[in-house]
Each structure stands twice: as C-alpha cells, then as structure tokens.
Amino acid sequence: MKPFTVHKGIAAPMDRANIDTDMIIPKQFLKSIKRSGFGPNLFDELRYLDEGQPDADNSGRPLNPDFVLNQPRYQGASVLLARENFGCGSSREHAPWALEDFGFRAIIAPSYADIFFNNSFKNGLLPIVLDDATVDRLFKAVAANEGYELTIDLAQQKVITPDGEEIPFEVDAFRKHCLLNGLDDIGLTLQDADDIRAYEQNRRQQAPWLFGA
Amino acid sequence: MAGKTLYDKLWEQHVVKERDDGTALIYIDRQLLHEVTSPQAFEGLRIAGRKPWRLDANLATPDHNVPTTSAERESGIAGIQDPVSRIQVKTLDENCDEFGITEFKMADKRQGIVHVVGPEQGATLPGMTVVCGDSHTATHGAFAALAHGIGTSEVEHVLATQCLIQRKMKNLLIRVDGELGAGITGKDVVLHIIGVIGTAGGNGTAMEFGGSAIRSLSMEARMTMCNMAIEAGARVGMVGFDDITSEYVKGRPYAPKGEQWEMALAAWKDLVSDDDAVFDKVVEIRAEDIKPQVTWGTSPEMVTTIDGTVPTLADAADEVQRSGFERAYQYMGLTPGQKITDIKLDRVFIGSCTNSRIEDLRAAADVAKGRKVAGSVKQALVVPGSGLVKAQAEAEGLDKVFIEAGFEWREPGCSMCLAMNADKLGSGEHCASTSNRNFEGRQGYGGRTHLVSPAMAAAAAIAGHFVDVREL
Numbered sequence: 001m002k003p004f005t006v007h008k009g010i011a012a013p014m015d016r017a018n019i020d021t022d023m024i025i026p027k028q029f030l031k032s033i034k035r036s037g038f039g040p041n042l043f044d045e046l047r048y049l050d051e052g053q054p055d056a057d058n059s060g061r062p063l064n065p066d067f068v069l070n071q072p073r074y075q076g077a078s079v080l081l082a083r084e085n086f087g088c089g090s091s092r093e094h095a096p097w098a099l100e101d102f103g104f105r106a107i108i109a110p111s112y113a114d115i116f117f118n119n120s121f122k123n124g125l126l127p128i129v130l131d132d133a134t135v136d137r138l139f140k141a142v143a144a145n146e147g148y149e150l151t152i153d154l155a156q157q158k159v160i161t162p163d164g165e166e167i168p169f170e171v172d173a174f175r176k177h178c179l180l181n182g183l184d185d186i187g188l189t190l191q192d193a194d195d196i197r198a199y200e201q202n203r204r205q206q207a208p209w210l211f212g213a
Numbered sequence: 214m215a216g217k218t219l220y221d222k223l224w225e226q227h228v229v230k231e232r233d234d235g236t237a238l239i240y241i242d243r244q245l246l247h248e249v250t251s252p253q254a255f256e257g258l259r260i261a262g263r264k265p266w267r268l269d270a271n272l273a274t275p276d277h278n279v280p281t282t283s284a285e286r287e288s289g290i291a292g293i294q295d296p297v298s299r300i301q302v303k304t305l306d307e308n309c310d311e312f313g314i315t316e317f318k319m320a321d322k323r324q325g326i327v328h329v330v331g332p333e334q335g336a337t338l339p340g341m342t343v344v345c346g347d348s349h350t351a352t353h354g355a356f357a358a359l360a361h362g363i364g365t366s367e368v369e370h371v372l373a374t375q376c377l378i379q380r381k382m383k384n385l386l387i388r389v390d391g392e393l394g395a396g397i398t399g400k401d402v403v404l405h406i407i408g409v410i411g412t413a414g415g416n417g418t419a420m421e422f423g424g425s426a427i428r429s430l431s432m433e434a435r436m437t438m439c440n441m442a443i444e445a446g447a448r449v450g451m452v453g454f455d456d457i458t459s460e461y462v463k464g465r466p467y468a469p470k471g472e473q474w475e476m477a478l479a480a481w482k483d484l485v486s487d488d489d490a491v492f493d494k495v496v497e498i499r500a501e502d503i504k505p506q507v508t509w510g511t512s513p514e515m516v517t518t519i520d521g522t523v524p525t526l527a528d529a530a531d532e533v534q535r536s537g538f539e540r541a542y543q544y545m546g547l548t549p550g551q552k553i554t555d556i557k558l559d560r561v562f563i564g565s566c567t568n569s570r571i572e573d574l575r576a577a578a579d580v581a582k583g584r585k586v587a588g589s590v591k592q593a594l595v596v597p598g599s600g601l602v603k604a605q606a607e608a609e610g611l612d613k614v615f616i617e618a619g620f621e622w623r624e625p626g627c628s629m630c631l632a633m634n635a636d637k638l639g640s641g642e643h644c645a646s647t648s649n650r651n652f653e654g655r656q657g658y659g660g661r662t663h664l665v666s667p668a669m670a671a672a673a674a675i676a677g678h679f680v681d682v683r684e685l
Contacts, residue, residue: 016536016537016540017533017534017537018412018413018512018537020512020650020652022631022650022652022653022654022655023652023653023654026654026658027631027632027633027655028633030249030250030277030633031249031278031295031297031298031300031301031633032297032301033252033253033256033300033301033304034253035253035256035365045653045654045658051658054297055297083533084413084533085412085413085416085446088412088413088446089348089650089652090347090348090362091250091346091347091348091350091362091363091364092249092250092364093250093253093346093364093365093366096364111413111416113413113416113446114382114416114417114446114448115348115361115362115363115364115448118363118364118367119364119366119367122364122366122367123366172234172235172236172380173233173234174232174234174236174378184261185370185378186261186263186369186370186373186374189238189370189373189374189376189378190373190374192229192230192238192376193374195229195230195238196229196238196240196266196374196375196376199229199230199240200240200267200375203240206480207340207477207480208473208476209338209468209469209473209474209476209477210242210338210341211269212269
C-alpha cells in the first residue's frame with residue numbers, strides 16, 4: 001500500500017447524497033480478476049453518455065460534459081468532496097480501487113457507509129469525516145475558486161485550505177499508523193499468531209462442532 | 214450490571230485480543246467465498262507466499278456471473294458466453310483447487326447464491342461469526358450469528374489469519390410488535406423499516422430485529438430482513454435464537470449431530486438479548502401499520518405502499534432529499550403524485566439472496582397458479598437461490614405452475630439482481646423485482662427497479678402493473 005503522509009491536490013465536488021457503489025463502479029467492471037485498471041470506469045454511467053464494457057478501450061467514448069470530473073477546471077483532481085453516506089451499497093473494494101486508480105488520494109464527506117469507509121483505508125485512500133457545515137463551506141469555496149487546492153496532513157490530522165485555515169479531523173490511531181507507513185495489516189495481525197492459536201484451542205473445546213468438517 | 218445485547222455477547226465470544234486504540238482482533242468462524250470478490254485475495258496470498266489459516270472454515274460457490282439458462286449451463290464453464298465472466302468463474306475453481314478449499318462448483322446440485330447455500334447447508338450456525346466479500350452477508354444474522362460483508366483486502370486477511378481487526382459498533386434494536394396482516398411478508402416489514410429510518414439510519418450499528426412480529430416469522434423471512442439491514446446502512450442484521458432457528462438448522466449437512474447437537478443447543482439458547490440489555494437506540498414499529506411495499510425511486514428508502522403515490526417535492530425532508538427526489542423522478546420516468554398501481558411493468562424478476570428461497574417461491578406460485586403473465590410483460594423470470602431450492606420447488610410442482618403461467622424457470626444464481634450475467638433490464642424498462650437494490654443501473658444500464666415481495670412481484674406480472682396482492 002502507498003503510504004499517505006501529506007497530500008496537496010485539487011478538490012472536485014460531487015454534490016449528491018448517497019453516492020452508491022454501483023455509481024462509483026458499475027457491476028460489469030467487477031468481472032476483472034485484477035485489482036488495478038478501474039480508473040477509466042470510475043463513475044462510468046455518470047461520466048460517459050454510452051454504456052461501458054469491461055476490457056474495452058474508453059478513449060473514444062462520448063463524455064458527459066455536465067459531469068463534474070469532465071470539466072476542465074477539475075482535471076487532475078485528487079481530493080473528492082462529497083455529501084452524506086458516500087459509498088453506500090455493496091462491499092466491492094473495486095470502489096476504492098477505482099477512486100485510487102483515477103488519482104484520488106482523499107475524500108471529504110459528512111459520513112460514509114461502513115464497509116466503503118473500511119475498504120478505503122486498505123488502499124491508501126483517506127476518507128475524512130467533517131461536519132455538515134464545514135463540508136458545505138468547502139463546497140462553496142470550491143465552486144467560487146477555480147483550481148482550489150486542499151492540503152491534507154495525516155500526521156497532524158488537518159485539512160488546510162489555500163488561505164491557511166486548518167480544519168482538524170479524527171482518525172483511528174491504528175488506521176493512521178498503517179496509512180502513514182503504508183503497512184500491510186495482515187503482517188501485523190500475524191504477529192499475534194500465538195494469541196489466535198490460543199483462542200482457537202479454547203474455542204475448539206467450547207464449540208467443537210465449529211471445527212473439522 | 215445491565216444485561217447484554219445479542220451483539221455484545223457475540224462480540225465478546227470472538228475477541229482474540231483487544232488493542233489499545235479501541236479496536237479488537239475478532240475471530241472468524243466461517244468465510245463464504247464467491248468468484249467476484251475473491252480472485253485478488255487469492256492472488257495476494259500467492260504474492261506474499263501465504264497459505265489459508267484454516268481450510269475448513271471456508272466454503273465457496275460461484276453465483277454472481279453464472280448463466281441461468283439450462284442451455285448455457287449444460288456445457289459447464291465452457292458454456293458461459295461472456296468470456297470475462299467465464300474467466301472469473303474458472304479462476305474461482307482454480308483457486309479453490311489450488312488452496313484446497315471446498316467449493317460447490319457450477320455443476321454441483323448444491324451450487325447457488327452464497328447467502329442461500331450457507332444456511333441451507335448448515336454452514337451458517339448460531340453463534341458464529343460469518344463473513345463474505347459481499348454486503349448481503351448480513352443475511353446470516355438471522356441465525357443469531359454475527360455476520361457482515363467485507364472487502365477483498367479483508368477476504369485475504371481472513372484467509373491468512375482467520376481474524377479481522379474490528380471496532381465495536383453501536384447496538385440498534387428495531388422492535389416490531391403486534392400481528393402482521395395477511396399477505397404481509399418479511400420483505401414488506403424490512404422495506405417499511407428502511408422507509409422509516411432511511412438508508413443511512415443504521416450506519417455504524419449492529420441492527421437487531423426483535424418484538425413479537427419477528428418471533429412469529431419463519432427463518433426465510435428473517436433472512437430476508439437481515440439481508441436488507443445493509444440497505445438501511447447496518448453492516449449487521451440479527452435475530453435472536455429460538456425454536457424456529459433450531460428447527461431450521463437441525464439435520465443440515467454441516468450442522469452438529471448427536472451429542473454435539475445437544476451441546477450446541479445448550480450454548481445457543483443464550484444467543485438472545487437479555488431482558489435488561491441496553492441498546493444505544495430503539496426504533497418501535499407497529500406491525501399493524503405495515504402494508505405491501507413498493508419502491509418508487511433509486512434508493513431503497515424511496516419506498517411507499519401499494520395504495521400510495523409517488524411523493525411530491527413537498528414531502529421531501531430537506532434540500533438534499535429534494536434534489537434526490539428530482540433526480541429519481543427523471544431517472545425512473547415517474548411524475549410526483551402518480552399512483553403506484555399505475556406503474557406498468559416490462560419485466561419481473563423473482564430471485565436474489567433476498568427472496569429466492571423455497572418459501573418465497575411458494576408465495577409467488579400461490580399467486581401465479583391458474584393465472585397468466587400479462588401480454589405487456591416482456592419477461593418474467595423465476596431464479597431459485599440454489600440447486601437444492603430448485604429441486605425442492607420441482608418436487609412440489611412449482612416449476613410447472615410458473616411455466617404454465619408464462620414465467621421462465623431458470624437455473625440458480627444472482628441473475629438479474631445485479632445483472633452481471635446475461636439477465637438484465639433494457640434502458641428505460643420498469644421491473645418488479647424481489648431483489649434488494651433499486652440503484653441507478655443496478656439491473657441493467659438505464660433500467661428502472663421497483664423492489665417488492667415475491668407475492669407482489671407475481672401479482673404485478675399477472676396484472677402488468679402493480680396491484681395489491683391482498684385484493685386478488
């Protein structure tokens with residue numbers, strides 16, 4: 001996993017609540033057995049005017065000019081500004097894979113669906129929760145200022161606006177540690193292998209029917 | 214000291230180690246695997262040179278991509294027309310063979326939708342932690358199990374360590390008291406609940422369904438309800454253990470037998486929330502208030518009753534909901550104030566991990582019996598949840614009822630719930646569907662989904678538009 005320390009990038013606004021995972025990456029692209037290459041199909045049904053197909057060339061497809069990420073001012077955006085319950089729906093990790101592959105490193109929203117939130121951290125994509133009023137203020141600032149860039153300092157847990165305002169955010173200590181260092185948490189869990197074995201031995205005695213089918 | 218909720222008990226029983234930051238290492242008793250969310254996890258194991266921690270905790274079956282026509286199914290994987298789907302199904306077989314994981318392959322009678330297969334085999338048991346790379350894993354909570362969907366990184370994590378790093382969620386109780394009216398199913402109850410609390414109403418919680426109305430429901434109906442907890446934002450849906458649970462589990466292939474059955478039963482009896490348990494939030498619903506439900510929009514919370522109308526902008530709670538309504542009218546091709554019974558259907562889909570079990574098929578067949586699918590309906594599909602559900606339905610003659618009425622009787626799989634196989638809606642088509650999500654494009658590009666119960670879907674197929682199943 002790519003470490004996340006300090007990131008500065010253009011913010012793009014997705015002004016819509018309950019963005020679901022089918023919207024983020026439609027099901028036909030889930031047929032891939034790889035975990036990369038989903039970026040061109042991020043928000044496929046909103047972004048293009050035709051229906052996308054897996055393993056197809058997307059370069060000649062008609063773009064929806066009204067879609068925010070197609071607008072010239074948001075080219076190269078890497079911070080996504082969103083509304084409540086972002087990422088609701090399925091558990092597909094293809095959603096954060098697509099966002100990350102497209103170039104997003106962080107999302108800012110008032111709330112997220114639980115599974116999506118969890119999946120994002122596993123992929124170097126930082127989902128930041130800020131209150132409704134602050135998110136609303138950022139939406140207005142992004143609309144008013146072309147090329148509006150936000151700096152995200154994970155170590156300091158701050159979002160920094162172009163005029164120097166520092167907005168603090170919360171993040172789990174363990175997730176922060178993994179993200180800052182780009183750590184694979186399977187390796188970390190396996191450091192507790194003895195504890196897992198001890199638990200398992202105990203459980204085998206209490207509930208033998210759960211073992212050895 | 215206050216009593217414990219079912220979730221508190223299940224959580225405590227599975228803590229391997231608590232960490233300083235409030236997270237815990239949680240032991241996973243069962244992982245179910247399917248072809249869509251597992252290939253990258255197996256690839257991860259291979260790259261890191263890791264082996265599965267415990268083979269017998271895993272069970273796999275292909276479901277999302279499998280074709281449902283018997284013509285395509287007859288020649289096995291080679292018969293899958295879509296080459297990308299074919300590779301994915303083949304990859305699951307290869308991975309399970311390579312790592313030694315039990316898989317019910319496409320030609321196996323036991324193959325089906327993971328969330329139908331697990332309970333049917335007794336591979337889902339009370340008191341277990343159950344995970345799968347699929348958000349509808351919440352289904353298994355109907356067995357007083359702690360079950361939730363995970364992403365592919367976590368599938369790999371469970372394969373490699375048999376554990377997950379978790380933070381405890383809040384306790385939410387949805388209590389449905391009273392008696393459900395005739396023709397009201399678990400699907401109607403859960404859609405009603407989502408309409409009340411909203412699609413984010415359960416975020417951050419483990420949602421337990423309790424109350425007298427829930428206690429009277431069958432396991433199939435409880436599974437339907439827990440299945441859709443995720444549509445209210447809760448990763449976990451649960452129902453406490455009782456005689457209905459044990460009756461369902463007893464004698465199933467993976468269920469304990471003899472002495473171990475008695476031992477298990479004694480342990481399972483405690484898998485209920487204590488009378489004095491404290492929940493972070495309680496939502497009370499009166500069973501008598503629930504009518505047959507139909508979704509009109511593009512989020513499961515956009516739901517109303519069969520005698521209702523498409524809401525107007527004046528009904529929206531705030532600006533965000535208002536703009537959601539406006540987009541939904543346009544996408545769905547509906548006008549505010551339009552009667553639900555005036556919505557005409559192009560296709561009907563009876564199936565999915567929400568409603569493809571034997572009880573669902575019986576309810577739909579009851580309605581279809583001696584009637585005909587309306588000429589205006591292009592296709593009415595019935596897709597059983599597993600090979601065993603299909604065999605049971607055929608033994609009861611339900612297949613004949615459906616075929617005589619003009620429905621297509623298919624092979625088991627996820628099918629048109631998410632249209633990863635060939636079964637899908639055309640752009641602009643309206644579908645009465647027993648599945649779980651009415652998101653834009655979910656059942657096919659530009660497709661318009663209305664979520665209903667199996668009986669309501671069958672009734673809509675006959676009438677060609679929505680009708681109140683209670684008035685048939």
